[in-house]
Amino acid sequence: MSVAIIDSGGANIGSIVHALRRLGAEPVFTADAARIRLAERVILPGVGAAGAAMEHLRNAGLQDCIRQLQQPVLGVCLGMQLMFEQSEEDDTDCLGIIPGTIRKLQASEGVRVPHMGWNTTETVTDDPLLNDLPQQPWFYFVHSYVAPVGAATLATCRHSESFAAMVRSGNFRGVQFHPERSSKVGARLLENFLSCN
Amino acid sequence: MKPPGSQTASTNLARRIIPCLDVRDGQVVKGVQFRNHRVMGDILELALRYSQEGADELVFYDITASPEGRAVDSEWVSRVAAVIDIPFCVAGGIRSVEDARRVLQRGADKISINTPAVQNPPLIDELVTAFGSQCVVVGIDSVLKSGQWVTRQMTGKPEQMQHTGYTTLEWITEVTGRGAGEIVLNCMGSDGTRQGFDLEQLKAARKLCDIPLIASGGAGKVSHFVDVFKRADVDGALAATVFHNRKVPIADLKNTLTESGIGVRP
Numbered sequence: 001m002s003v004a005i006i007d008s009g010g011a012n013i014g015s016i017v018h019a020l021r022r023l024g025a026e027p028v029f030t031a032d033a034a035r036i037r038l039a040e041r042v043i044l045p046g047v048g049a050a051g052a053a054m055e056h057l058r059n060a061g062l063q064d065c066i067r068q069l070q071q072p073v074l075g076v077c078l079g080m081q082l083m084f085e086q087s088e089e090d091d092t093d094c095l096g097i098i099p100g101t102i103r104k105l106q107a108s109e110g111v112r113v114p115h116m117g118w119n120t121t122e123t124v125t126d127d128p129l130l131n132d133l134p135q136q137p138w139f140y141f142v143h144s145y146v147a148p149v150g151a152a153t154l155a156t157c158r159h160s161e162s163f164a165a166m167v168r169s170g171n172f173r174g175v176q177f178h179p180e181r182s183s184k185v186g187a188r189l190l191e192n193f194l195s196c197n
Numbered sequence: 198m199k200p201p202g203s204q205t206a207s208t209n210l211a212r213r214i215i216p217c218l219d220v221r222d223g224q225v226v227k228g229v230q231f232r233n234h235r236v237m238g239d240i241l242e243l244a245l246r247y248s249q250e251g252a253d254e255l256v257f258y259d260i261t262a263s264p265e266g267r268a269v270d271s272e273w274v275s276r277v278a279a280v281i282d283i284p285f286c287v288a289g290g291i292r293s294v295e296d297a298r299r300v301l302q303r304g305a306d307k308i309s310i311n312t313p314a315v316q317n318p319p320l321i322d323e324l325v326t327a328f329g330s331q332c333v334v335v336g337i338d339s340v341l342k343s344g345q346w347v348t349r350q351m352t353g354k355p356e357q358m359q360h361t362g363y364t365t366l367e368w369i370t371e372v373t374g375r376g377a378g379e380i381v382l383n384c385m386g387s388d389g390t391r392q393g394f395d396l397e398q399l400k401a402a403r404k405l406c407d408i409p410l411i412a413s414g415g416a417g418k419v420s421h422f423v424d425v426f427k428r429a430d431v432d433g434a435l436a437a438t439v440f441h442n443r444k445v446p447i448a449d450l451k452n453t454l455t456e457s458g459i460g461v462r463p
Contacts, residue, residue, distance in 0.1 A: 112407060112432070159210055187282060
């Protein structure tokens with residue numbers, strides 16, 4: 001299956017490429033709108049800061065291309081956050097596919113930020129993305145900003161506060177954690193994404 | 198206040214168990230107090246084994262990169278990243294944003310800097326700006342000298358090891374202020390001794406450190422891990438020898454930690 005991984009200027013794409021290859025997909029890393037439109041699946045990855053990533057997408061002329069995609073799209077980590085309207089990180093306008101603003105996660109007594117490590121998610125709305133996952137799956141998170149819980153939320157996670165761990169709006173899905181580094185459970189989720197409609 | 202080491206109601210975040218591959222000349226080695234290294238096994242075999250046995254993260258540390266004035270071997274980074282499905286942190290001679298980018302593109306999830314951070318502290322800020330805090334780990338090699346913990350550099354080759362001019366606690370404050378996302382504190386006095394983690398030093402570091410703190414050096418048996426989570430409230434514990442030689446099987450370790458009320462990923 002052809003999978004386009006959108007070049008959003010972040011460096012950390014090696015691990016998602018390896019994970020997709022282990023599932024038999026053929027990922028290409030690209031900023032070319034035509035190739036992105038033709039791919040059967042599209043992944044919007046991201047490690048780095050929201051401002052730099054959005055600037056990169058704007059400069060590559062990809063904002064509208066992404067918004068208009070019809071095939072299943074998966075945003076990972078920052079890639080999921082970019083699907084929202086704005087981010088407090090660098091005060092950035094994002095893609096506006098899902099309503100809401102990305103905010104900084106607040107530390108509290110014994111709860112440290114960045115949220116770094118394995119945590120469980122709580123399903124709110126069932127979705128093919130969650131097929132055959134455990135009741136309380138463990139995923140690997142690494143982030144300091146969070147998406148609000150709202151109508152698009154499929155699952156939540158709690159770290160000091162509740163935030164959206166998985167979201168969906170039509171053909172656009174997003175996960176705050178890193179499925180590519182979340183062991184067998186993460187591989188299953190990616191497989192679900194490759195086979196969903 | 199919650200007892201240290203227990204889960205708080207407001208997060209299920211698991212304490213992490215982290216095997217470390219110290220690599221030299223394409224093989225996994227391990228010394229005692231950073232000297233007299235012995236070959237412990239094959240890189241890919243060990244990486245895959247840990248990924249399957251329930252390790253929460255893997256650290257790959259090219260120990261002679263800094264003393265040899267080069268960056269970590271990115272070919273190896275790529276080969277390890279291709280076979281594991283857990284988070285992967287890479288260390289060794291990363292001294293520029295470009296070095297880091299190469300390693301991240303090869304499949305590392307985080308980079309850990311040690312000697313280059315001491316020699317050029319603004320490197321921490323540059324890496325944080327380029328890749329975000331969550332991507333930047335600072336490793337600190339610390340030893341007790343005249344009643345004070347001080348940091349060392351170039352620790353991969355005993356004959357080149359040097360003082361840095363920083364006390365360990367000063368250096369922790371400095372690197373957190375520059376935006377580092379995590380600290381791995383290698384307590385050199387206990388490294389390879391299997392007598393337990395340096396709880397006193399880790400507790401002192403914990404007080405200063407509001408970002409994730411990983412304990413390293415001294416693990417010898419399961420109870421050492423229970424102690425370090427309960428008493429020093431660290432976020433993760435890193436070890437090498439006891440995992441390589443299966444003296445502490447990761448599944449057994451996690452069972453014991455769970456029974457002791459310490460939240461880990463099953």
